[in-house]
Each structure stands twice: as C-alpha cells, then as structure tokens.
Amino acid sequence: MSSILPIPTISSSATASPPPPPPTTITTTLTADRAAHLIDKTGTLHHLLEIHAALLRHGLHQNPILNFKLQRSYASLGHLDHSTSLFRRTHNPNVFFWTSIIHAHALHAAHHPHALSLYAQMLSNADAVRPNAFTLSSVLKSCPIEPGRALHGHALKMGFICDVYVGTAVLDVYARAGDVVAARKVFDEMPERSLVCLTAMITCYAKNGGVDEARAVFDGVGERDVVCWNVMIDGYVQRGRPGEALGMFRRMLAAKVRPTEVTFLAVLSACAQIGALECGRWVHSYIENNGVRLLSVHVGTALVDMYCKCGSLEDARMVFDGIKGKDVVAWNSMIVGYAMHGFSKDAMELFARMRKLGVWPTNITFIGVLSACSHAGLVTEGRSFFKSMKDEYQIEPKIEHYGCMVDLLGRAGLLDEAYELVKNMEMDPDLVLWGTLLAACRLHGRYEMGEQIAEWLVCSGLANSGTCTLLSNIYAATGNGMVWRK
C-alpha cells in the first residue's frame, strides 16, 4: 500500500518533459503561514510536489499542521499513495493525522479494508493515540456490518454516539446492511438530528422497501435540500411508483429547489417506467435550458433509455449520437432499445460499431444482441453470439440470455435444441423460461413436448396462472383437456 514517496526537489520540475509552471513560484523565503496558504490553494500534484520540496528545504516539513495539510492535499488530489507514504514517514502522528489518513481511505470502497486496519493500528500503537468523534465517524464510513456493530459499541462506551456525525455514520452502517430496525433505533435515540441524518434515515427506508416509512420521515423534515428530495424521488422510482416520483419532482420545483444530475436520472427513469414521453421531453428541454451545455454520459444515457422506453427511437438516437465519451452503459441502452422495438439491424450495426471502437461488451449488451437475433430469426448468428459470450468475452450467460436463446430457437421451430439447452443449464430454469418454451411448443404444435413440460411443472407445483393458461391452450389444441390432471 505504502509506496516510496519520491522526494521532490525543485529540480524535479525540470525533467525531460517539464509540466507547465505552477501558478505561484515559491520564493526563497517561505513562512509557515505562506506555505499553509499555498497548500490550501494548490490544485495539481506538480505544484504540491514543488511545495513539498520547498518545505523540506526550509525545514518546515516537521510542522505538524503543514505536514497534515500536505498529506490531506495529496489524498484529495487522488494520490493516496503519496499521502500514505507521507503518513508512514511521520513520527508519532497525532489524532488529526490518523483521522485524516483513515478518512482518505474511507472515501473509496477499494480502500475500505485498509481504513479499518489503520484504525486498528492506531489503537494498538505504542504511542496509543485516542480516537475522537471525527476518527470514529471516518472509520464507520468504511465499515461493513460486523466491525460496524463493534464500533457502535465503541462509540457508546466512549460517549461519541451523541455526536450527530457519529450517530449518522452508525445509522448508515445499519442502513447499508439493510437492518432497518437497528438503524431506526439509532435514529430514535439521537439527541439531535441534522438534515443529513434525516436523509440517511429516509435513504435507509427507501432502499429497503419502506418507501411509505421514508415518506413519513420526509414529511417531518423542515428545510429540505436537493439530496433529501433526490432520495425521496428515487425511492418512489425504485419501488415502481413513478407517478408519485413525478409528483414529488413537481413539488420540489415548486419549492424552488434546484434539481441536480441525480434528480434528472430518477425523474427520467420515472418517465420511462410509465412511458410518459411528453414529460420526458419536458425534462430534456429543462436540462438544456438550465445551463447544461454538454450532457453527461449518465444523463445522456438516462435520456436515451427514456426515449427508447417511450418508443421514440429517433430522439433516442439523436441524444445517443451527441453523447461525448460514451461508455458501455450508453451503448447498451441504445442497442437494447433498438432490439426491444424490433430494429434488429440497427442493434447489430451498433454492436459492430461499438466493438470496432474497442468498447468491451457486458452481459446487458448480449441481452440486446440476442434479442435482436431472436426478433430477426437469425439463428446462426444468435448461436455464435451466445457461444462468444463465454469463449471470447468471458461473460457467464445468465438466465435471461438462456431466455433469449430459447425464444430464438423456439420461434425458429428448433424445439429440441431449445429443450436440450434448458435441460443442460447450470442454473434452475424459471417460469419465464418454461413459459417461453411452452409458447414455442404451442406455436409449432409440439404438443408432446408441451405435455411433458406441463406435467413436470404441475407435478413440481411450479405452474402459475400464466403457465396454466399456456397449458390449457396447448391442451385445447390437442383436444385433450384432462390428460395433465393426474
């Protein structure tokens, strides 16, 4: 983790390809105040390295505040390696230093285990630095449920639980683990609640299926900011209640709260869910009329998805073509959009273009590609794409991909091949898959196979009303409505 910090020197800026000169040149005399100001203002690693070099030359690197600022700046510029290295070189780091390095690691999921181990090191250190509420709230951010529970105990024992940051962080640990009851208990016992804390509780409910409970907390919030609104709107979207999501969005605008990108993502998803094309268009023009010159990939993709789901493929394509730096999710939205509306040729062409540009597909890409093959009856291509998932792209087919294949083979009348595919799957087929196969049996008059599957489904108690309808259709067609009733 801790790499060797390149000891910066002023001459390091005069290497083979020198970076552009920093905005401020460090002069021969450097006071601690001036250095602190320079560190706070810097925005580039190059400049920070130069300041670091100057601190070393002036012997100011021992100053704990400057050392602290330097370490924090390395981290905030995304150079956790430099930050860690500096920390490792610091003798007897104080609680500020420990907290700062723990916090820097807690900011990115990939470094969470390290944040926790730093906290453990801090406690076991010979110089035993005592954590405070700042340390605790930082380390809690990186915690999964088990160490989180222990730290909750720790916070109670040390009396930090009354701190609103610590309380919120503990609440968040339980929320992330889906333990709504424990989160609510922490919430109820908090002596004071900030907007952030209220939002954390709303998020906890919204993410764990309790959108009405979320709403109850939301209604009790006095001054709501955009995050609070976003959480509530997205909560409705995630629970498949787009009408209420859009209602909340209207109320948010009426309350003069300025929407952010996150708001647009949720609202566009709500429009997509109910096929509200006009509302989607309105959001699109709102985005364009409110200072958003260049669509972000996220918002662009949400627009593509909304237009596709609302059936306006031309609008979707127009937005898609305008997205700068398209990632695979953007490509997927357009490919799947085309495929779902039967524009197989466009979907396949787009896939070919995406590959040509070196974008690596995901399992969603193959949902699109295989559906396109299915709609167009391209059996050979479909088989080949399905095979390539594993062989070429190392993507394990999911049940949905088998569904596409069964649909493709079934429509083409290749029932035996489809049945074999289902029987040899590594996972259990679900009712949707059996339903697809049954529908194909009916379409091609393969009553015997239909009966076989039907019998098996009924015997294993798996048949539901949908499959029963299909079954009765099959039996009606065979003129033998009773056979399957054993």
Place this chain on the structure above:
DNA sequence: TTAGGGTTAG
C-alpha cells in the same frame, strides 16, 4: 485552532 454524515444510469 488542522478533521468527520446523506442521493447516481442499462
């Protein structure tokens, strides 16, 4: 006299 919470697409 230097630090810490909540929301993000297919």
